[in-house]
Amino acid sequence: MAKAKKRPKMNNAEWIRRHLGELVDKHAGKYAIVANGEAFVGYDPVALEEEARRKHPKAKVTGLPIPRPEDFQCAL
Numbered sequence: 001m002a003k004a005k006k007r008p009k010m011n012n013a014e015w016i017r018r019h020l021g022e023l024v025d026k027h028a029g030k031y032a033i034v035a036n037g038e039a040f041v042g043y044d045p046v047a048l049e050e051e052a053r054r055k056h057p058k059a060k061v062t063g064l065p066i067p068r069p070e071d072f073q074c075a076l
Contacts, residue, residue, distance in 0.1 A: 010037050012062035028068040035059040041066070 010018075012034040019039070023032055031045040035056040040048040045063055052061050 012037075012060065015039075016062065016064065023066045024069060027066050030066050031063060032066050033061055033063045035061040 015034050015037050016023075016032075023039070023041070027041045030041050030043055031048060033040045033045065033048040033052045035052040036059045038052070038056070040052045042048050045065075049061055049063060052059075
């Protein structure tokens with residue numbers, strides 16, 4: 001029997017790129033920490049990072065403030 005190929009894990013930057021619209025729609029003005037394709041969202045980035053590192057101790061984590069829709073308006 002042939003082994004199934006493992007799908008490579010999506011890196012944090014790719015996950016953010018694919019889900020940014022959803023984050024802005026649902027969580028604008030909060031913070032997000034992403035680890036192993038899982039987002040931790042809230043108002044305290046330090047607590048979010050601690051939670052992400054507890055759940056994914058060997059993963060790299062990426063954090064960002066989630067922009068509000070008005071943050072995308074051009075000032076020109």
